[in-house]
Amino acid sequence: MQRENCWHCGKPAEDLFCRFCNALQPPVPDYYRFFGLEPKLDLDVAGLQRKFYHLSRNVHPDRYTRGSARERQFSLEASAILNDAYRVLRDPVARAEYVLKNHGFDIGEQRSRDVPPELLEEVFELNMALEELREGDQSARPSLEAARDRFVALRGGVDTQLGQLFREFDATQDREVLARIRGLLNRRRYIGNLVQQVEKELAA
Amino acid sequence: MPELLQIDFGAQQPKPRVVGIDLGTTNSLVACMDLTGPKVIPDPAGEPLVPSVVSYTRQGEMVTGQPARVLLIDEPDRTVYSVKRLMGRGVNDVQEELALFPFRIAEGSESVIRLQLGERTFTPPEISSFILRQLKQNAEAALGEEVRQAVITVPAYFNDAQRQATKDAGRLAGLEVLRLVNEPTAASLAYGLDKRKDGIVAVYDLGGGTFDISILRLHEGIFEVLATNGDTHLGGDDIDNRLIRIALEDVQSEWGEDLSHNGSAVQTLRRAVIEAKERLSFVPFTEMVFEYQGRKYERRFTREQFETLIQDIIDRTLGPCRACIQDAGVSVEQIDEVVLVGGSTRIPLVRRAVEALFRAKPHTELNPDEVVALGAAVQAAILTGDVQDKLLLDVTPLSLGIETMGGVVSKLIHRNSTIPASASEVFTTAVDGQRNVLIHVVQGERELVKDCRSLARFELRDIAPQPAGLPRIEVRFLIDANGILNVTAIDQRTGKEQSVEVKPSYGLTEEQVEAMIRESQELAEADFRERQVREARVEADAILAAVEKARNDDAYFELSEDERQRITEAVNQLLLVYHADDHLLIRERIENLNNATMHLAEMMMDTAVRSALKGTKI
Numbered sequence: 003m004q005r006e007n008c009w010h011c012g013k014p015a016e017d018l019f020c021r022f023c024n025a026l027q028p029p030v031p032d033y034y035r036f037f038g039l040e041p042k043l044d045l046d047v048a049g050l051q052r053k054f055y056h057l058s059r060n061v062h063p064d065r066y067t068r069g070s071a072r073e074r075q076f077s078l079e080a081s082a083i084l085n086d087a088y089r090v091l092r093d094p095v096a097r098a099e100y101v102l103k104n105h106g107f108d109i110g111e112q113r114s115r116d117v118p119p120e121l122l123e124e125v126f127e128l129n130m131a132l133e134e135l136r137e138g139d140q141s142a143r144p145s146l147e148a149a150r151d152r153f154v155a156l157r158g159g160v161d162t163q164l165g166q167l168f169r170e171f172d173a174t175q176d177r178e179v180l181a182r183i184r185g186l187l188n189r190r191r192y193i194g195n196l197v198q199q200v201e202k203e204l205a206a
Numbered sequence: 207m208p209e210l211l212q213i214d215f216g217a218q219q220p221k222p223r224v225v226g227i228d229l230g231t232t233n234s235l236v237a238c239m240d241l242t243g244p245k246v247i248p249d250p251a252g253e254p255l256v257p258s259v260v261s262y263t264r265q266g267e268m269v270t271g272q273p274a275r276v277l278l279i280d281e282p283d284r285t286v287y288s289v290k291r292l293m294g295r296g297v298n299d300v301q302e303e304l305a306l307f308p309f310r311i312a313e314g315s316e317s318v319i320r321l322q323l324g325e326r327t328f329t330p331p332e333i334s335s336f337i338l339r340q341l342k343q344n345a346e347a348a349l350g351e352e353v354r355q356a357v358i359t360v361p362a363y364f365n366d367a368q369r370q371a372t373k374d375a376g377r378l379a380g381l382e383v384l385r386l387v388n389e390p391t392a393a394s395l396a397y398g399l400d401k402r403k404d405g406i407v408a409v410y411d412l413g414g415g416t417f418d419i420s421i422l423r424l425h426e427g428i429f430e431v432l433a434t435n436g437d438t439h440l441g442g443d444d445i446d447n448r449l450i451r452i453a454l455e456d457v458q459s460e461w462g463e464d465l466s467h468n469g470s471a472v473q474t475l476r477r478a479v480i481e482a483k484e485r486l487s488f489v490p491f492t493e494m495v496f497e498y499q500g501r502k503y504e505r506r507f508t509r510e511q512f513e514t515l516i517q518d519i520i521d522r523t524l525g526p527c528r529a530c531i532q533d534a535g536v537s538v539e540q541i542d543e544v545v546l547v548g549g550s551t552r553i554p555l556v557r558r559a560v561e562a563l564f565r566a567k568p569h570t571e572l573n574p575d576e577v578v579a580l581g582a583a584v585q586a587a588i589l590t591g592d593v594q595d596k597l598l599l600d601v602t603p604l605s606l607g608i609e610t611m612g613g614v615v616s617k618l619i620h621r622n623s624t625i626p627a628s629a630s631e632v633f634t635t636a637v638d639g640q641r642n643v644l645i646h647v648v649q650g651e652r653e654l655v656k657d658c659r660s661l662a663r664f665e666l667r668d669i670a671p672q673p674a675g676l677p678r679i680e681v682r683f684l685i686d687a688n689g690i691l692n693v694t695a696i697d698q699r700t701g702k703e704q705s706v707e708v709k710p711s712y713g714l715t716e717e718q719v720e721a722m723i724r725e726s727q728e729l730a731e732a733d734f735r736e737r738q739v740r741e742a743r744v745e746a747d748a749i750l751a752a753v754e755k756a757r758n759d760d761a762y763f764e765l766s767e768d769e770r771q772r773i774t775e776a777v778n779q780l781l782l783v784y785h786a787d788d789h790l791l792i793r794e795r796i797e798n799l800n801n802a803t804m805h806l807a808e809m810m811m812d813t814a815v816r817s818a819l820k821g822t823k824i
Contacts, residue, residue, distance in 0.1 A: 055428050059597055063626065063687045067384055067589040082626040082684055085599075089623060 009072070018061070018080065026061065026073055029080035033087035033100060036080075043101055043168035043183075047092050054088045094164065095190065098183055105177065107184055121192070124152070128196065135203055143204070150200045153193050160190045224355045224384060224590050225345050226392075226582025229334060229372065231290040231441060232414030232549065234258050235579035236341040236356075238349065239592060244396060244583035246576050249344045255575060256344070260336045261285035262323040270340040279477070282308060282469030284324040288443055291415050292319050292330040293375075294368035296712045302439070306447045308469055318714055331371045331714065332722060335378035342379060343736075352740055356381045357586040359578050360689075361416040362388035363436030363603045365649050366661050367712040369689050374719050384589050386688040389413070390420035391600050392581030393547040394429055396572060405542035406432075408531075410560050410568070411578075412523060413548035415441040419527045421534040421541070427595045433533035433622045434603050435526035442483075442550040445516050449479040452515070453496065457503050471498050486512050487552045513555045520559050527563055533622050544568040549575050599624050602685050606661075609646035613655045618683055621651065628684040632698065639671040645681065647691065660711035664693050667705045679704050742792040746780055749799055753777060761809040769805060776802040 008015035010025035018027055018036070034041040037053055059065075061084060066077040090096045099109050128149050134142035164186055171179040226237045226244070233255040237246045246254045249271065259274040262284050269277060277285045291303050297311060297319055304311065312320040312327040320327040338358075345353045358381075360372050369386055376383035390409035404425055411418040418436040422429050453475055454466050465471040475496050482494035491508040531538060544564045550556060551574050560568050572580070587593040601622045607615040608631065618629035633643050643666040650658030669677050678698040685691055695704035714722070753773065756762055762770070776799040783791045 055425060058428065058599060062597055062599070064385070064585075064588050064597060065591075068591065078626055078684070078686060081687070082628040085624040085627050086629075089627075 026076045026080065028076055029083050031083055033091055036083055036087050042172045043098060044172050045091060045097065050092055057084050095187060098187060102180055102184055105180055107180060132203055146200055146204060150197060153197050157190060157193045160186055222355060223349060223351060223353055224357060224586035225353055226579055226586045227338065227341055227356050227358045228579035228582055229338065229358055230258055230413060231288050231416060232258055233575060234337050234341055235576060236345045237579040237583035238345065239583050239587040244580040246579055247345050247348045250347055256337065256340055258337050259285060259287045260333045262326055268336045270336050278473045279470055282473050286321055286323060286333055288415055289330050289333045294371035294713050295319065331375040332378060334375035338375055338379035338381060342381060346740060351744060354382055355384050357385045357387055357582045358383055359389045359392050359582050360386050361436060361438055362390050362418040362420050362434040363438050365604055365659055366691050370713050374714055377719060378722055385585060387582060387585045388600055389578045390418045390547060391429065391431055391598055392585060393545055393577045394422055395584040395598065396577045396581035397545055397569060406536055406540050407543045407545060408541050408564055409545045409547060411547035412550040412556060413441050415443050417441060417523050419530045421530055421536065428597050428599060430599045431601045433530045434601055435530035437526060440522055444519050445483060446476060446479055448515060449483065450475055453479060456505060460503060461501060474498055482507060487554060520555055524563060538565055546570050547574050547577050601625060602627060602689055604649045605651055606683060607648055609648060609655045615648055615653060615655055615658055619685060625685050625689060626687055628682060630680055630682045633679045633681055634675050634677050635669065636674055638674050641669050641671060642667050661691065662711055663709045665707045666695055667707055738789040739787055742789040743784065746784055746792055746796055749796055753803060756806060756810065759810055761806060761813055764809060765806060772802045
């Protein structure tokens with residue numbers, strides 16, 4: 003992507019900081035570009051953290067208190083994008099959703115309400131047990147705990163599958179893979195909600 | 207021509223100082239960085255703590271700090287304390303406070319509370335501004351220069367309105383607030399915990415009126431807050447109020463008189479209670495003595511009794527601690543250090559509770575009353591660039607959302623997001639030709655708008671009339687490094703900025719702040735004089751230093767004896783009035799010295815130009 007010239011020295015500015023005069027440039031809103039990363043789903047989070055700390059030291063508004071109004075504005079915007087980007091990219095699910103959205107996929111929440119068919123029976127039993135516990139039947143507790151452990155394991159399985167699909171997409175850039183990722187994310191969210199619900203009831 | 211002279215003589219204006227201020231519920235402090243580290247600046251009497259008490263005297267003067275604390279007893283109707291509890295809040299929020307504190311709310315306090323002190327009313331930011339003004343003066347007296355910029359601390363759990371109110375208070379006091387920094391985070395800066403390089407730290411901050419818990423990750427000088435939690439209505443005040451209530455009941459049964467509505471009696475009792483409470487942190491039992499109008503009430507308290515009485519108040523801090531640990535995504539075992547902040551952490555029961563929860567002996571090396579102000583001074587030095595190896599990355603304590611259909615909140619920025627943080631949302635119209643769209647922004651964790659705190663209503667205005675649903679206006683919500691929300695909007699079709707009008711739900715509008723600044727100028731007449739004197743002295747310092755330097759210049763020796771005599775005379779004349787409180791006189795003598803040195807300045811300029819020309823070798 004073509005960038006404007008540096009607002010400060012007028013020379014071509016391709017990076018966040020001008021190569022010639024080191025002035026902070028208006029930040030790009032793309033999370034991967036901001037970090038100077040290839041748009042890969044399979045990401046080295048430790049490396050991301052190092053970059054985050056490094057960039058924070060250089061763009062944070064604390065560094066521009068004595069700067070011009072323009073620099074302070076750029077610094078504020080750049081820091082906001084940096085923090086937003088770090089929050090999204092360090093989390094595999096948020097990262098995948100971000101990439102899906104950039105590829106035009108709808109990632110609305112409502113899809114997660116449909117019960118994945120292979121889980122129907124399990125969810126039905128779970129709801130019965132939840133109902134019993136709510137009515138004060140403590141004997142439902144062990145079966146709920148077992149169910150929670152099962153769902154946590156299921157979620158772990160989804161995460162492994164997601165990791166494989168991430169690498170597959172990075173290698174192929176195949177849209178079909180993204181569609182499968184979206185399906186898995188919905189399943190994961192559904193399971194996640196179940197776990198949360200069970201934990202809430204168990205804690206109550 | 208003082209400017210020309212200063213340039214010629216190369217008198218350097220020092221870099222303006224930025225002070226750090228802890229604007230506390232009970233006490234306030236100002237601190238500043240010097241060569242050896244952050245230092246608290248005491249008042250002229252040598253006291254580091256300025257009680258956060260303000261009194262409006264019958265003579266129409268504002269009195270703050272220790273003298274105002276005395277007036278709490280003599281003039282309870284004209285004196286106010288713990289005003290921090292009211293910052294950024296509406297009357298409906300503070301009903302609980304009103305039952306426990308002698309706040310006199312004036313008529314017509316809807317979105318902004320007004321306190322009645324004698325025959326005048328003041329908003330909480332105005333009251334706070336008098337405390338800030340006092341701190342500013344203390345700093346100026348000690349540093350010998352004007353102070354215009356400050357870092358002010360706020361409880362981490364303060365919401366947007368409370369932060370804005372604090373910023374307003376700064377402006378009213380004539381201070382540019384360069385940054386609001388969260389109290390527990392500031393404390394971690396003061397502790398210099400980054401010396402251990404990497405680790406996880408918890409800061410437990412129980413002050414006079416607020417409780418905060420923050421968990422940070424330290425990494426090579428970066429202080430990254432992972433999560434924060436707290437209660438903006440929990441602190442030493444609550445302990446005092448409980449003891450006062452018990453004592454009042456005792457007194458009523460002993461003396462047969464209900465003193466609970468007698469302001470002066472309650473304040474005298476409050477002092478007795480606080481002193482007893484403070485003693486119990488160091489001795490196993492104490493006598494609480496209350497004398498009023500020739501009568502005496504005494505009660506012996508053991509520390510054990512005291513602890514039983516306050517156990518539930520201390521327990522209320524534990525829930526937020528656990529939630530914070532969970533939100534930070536760490537286990538108790540991973541927390542390397544715990545730091546105690548706030549006067550209430552001197553209470554042994556608090557220390558035991560913290561030790562039990564975090565399974566670690568907490569740090570108490572620094573004075574818990576001073577550590578926040580010291581940290582604010584470190585942050586000030588970070589902002590001026592004097593400290594470069596440290597950086598604070600803080601979080602927003604509360605989620606930010608907008609109202610959607612059916613009064614449901616749609617969250618845009620989640621709590622514990624590192625700030626600055628932002629979120630964008632596209633809005634459109636519901637009716638053909640609709641010109642305005644109203645966006646209701648709330649802060650809080652609950653699902654329904656009615657359970658969250660209304661922040662403001664933003665109105666997108668002058669939308670070009672189009673069929674319903676066609677306009678696309680992208681609204682960007684940005685929480686800045688102070689934790690304060692900024693909203694901008696862009697019409698996506700035209701790319702032009704869309705006008706947004708802000709209607710804050712609580713707190714002061716821009717116009718109100720401006721009006722108050724004008725009003726405060728009347729009250730600050732005396733301040734103003736003082737400031738003028740101080741400014742004149744700064745100017746005098748500059749010219750005296752410049753003349754001193756010039757006396758070593760070759761040009762000086764080219765002057766006639768008479769001219770040199772005149773300069774010496776003018777210097778002495780200026781020194782003579784330097785310590786007088788008459789800024790006009792000081793300025794007059796500066797002008798005299800200016801005139802006396804005019805020829806010298808010209809000669810030095812010529813020499814400079816000549817040597818510059820020589821240097822270029824034309």
